[in-house]
Amino acid sequence: MTAFLTQQRLGSVLKVTLNDPETRNALTRPDQFQEIVELCEWLRDDHSIKAVVLTGSGASFCAGGNVKDMSERGGIFAGSPYQLRDSYRNGIQRIPTALYNLDVPVVAAINGHAIGAGLDLTCMCDVRIAADNAKFAESFVKLGIVPGDGGAWLLPRVIGMPKASLMALTGDMIDAKTALEWGLVTQVVPLAELEAAAMDVAERIAANPSHALRLTKRLLREGQHMRLDSLLEMSAAYQSLAHHTADHAEAVAAFVEKRPAKFTGE
Template sequence: MTEPFLREERRGAVLMLTMNGPEDRNALSSARQCEEFVEACRRINADQGIRAVILTGRDPAFCSGGNVKHMRSLEGFMAGRVEEVAEGYRASLQQLALSLYEVQVPVIAAVNGPTFGAGLDIACMCDIRLASDRARFSETFVRLGLISGIGGAWFLPRVVGASRAAELSFTARVFNAAQALEYGLVSEILAADRLMSRALELAEEIAGHSGSALRFCKRLLRRSDGSDLRTSLDLTAALQAIAHQTPEHHAAVESFLAERERR
């Protein structure tokens, strides 16, 4: 039986996902890999016990993007007539993008090494990005005469801004972790041997809060890009009304007041 591309490890309320294809630097080369992402995201959304997710790659890379050998041989996502290739992207890589972006709990990308092409786009689908000092990044597509088929033109500007996204997309330049921090792509740089422990520390800090509040908060943050203020406030009112009725909210208020009285 073929080993899964996505390895899962549960740490309490935190789920760790590891892309497991080190022989080709965790490249995305099959519909099966995309299906594993879609299924994992579905399970996360259905499990109220999961409050945070960490996504990383098995060393030596986070994800090297598409399989260039398949591009040359016109197999995998590149196989078939023009309309078949287009539909293949819609049915596989783009389903991965939709599913990962729509995960209802916070997702931390622990970027442990090279993160190119679709790999960079996957990192941008996450909510928070931490980088190893060994990480390198590139939106490589134009170097290969391509564009991002997984949504990079939508994700990258939302993370680094329109001007920087255009620069990185048009040049396909490789940049390091320090530059990624300067661009706002990552929020922290760690020594390679500290990356996963820091990602877990951050995930556990997040997971210590109300599961429903985290899901509501992420939903509002995701909607803030595409809605006007009135629409956002209307959704906020509806979600806040629900939040006020949850046992987690009541318990958190009691804990807060008890702690204040002790002080």
């Protein structure tokens, strides 16, 4: 069995591609879930990587769960209700906790359909850029199931509860233009320009010190569920760490001397 994820290192940016085009990069196998979790664990420890671009191979970004497996009650959809619950808890639900909580910024380059768990996967990323042919759907209800991978928590935090409710309760598909209008994506470009556009954002992110990037992303994540006073305390603690990094000193010196900064990750 070939690896689900392919990787390409581009300076301080890592391009990661979901690589199972025959299934439209469906998320349905335990080994796929494990690859994503292990990637996040590795990225957490490698401070030389400052940003990730996540995209799909073929015509789709990610088609979500494999409907064929659902119809046959096979794979992760096999077994009793209790076994199915554990399949979700020990399987696909490991992805949102690993990817959403990853300190390295992730840019989703959405090259085609992002359906069900595929849409939720984009919401685990920090920035979303779509090709003009991309389609999006929170389509679980059309299959008589519910968002099982955290979509009911993720999607409202990206586009707001009213629009998330509309998508989740109708299961209807929206196009890239609507996704842009609703704030689901920040940019829509022709498919041929998607990788360049995503890399441009990733490189602009990666131009900054790795410590500051990781601490900033963590504050943004924690700020979604903390009180302001609690977040201010956390921000003060993080700021005290940031002020004592060599990259902070270099950034200030470069600003004063009007020259490009040279960051070392220290």
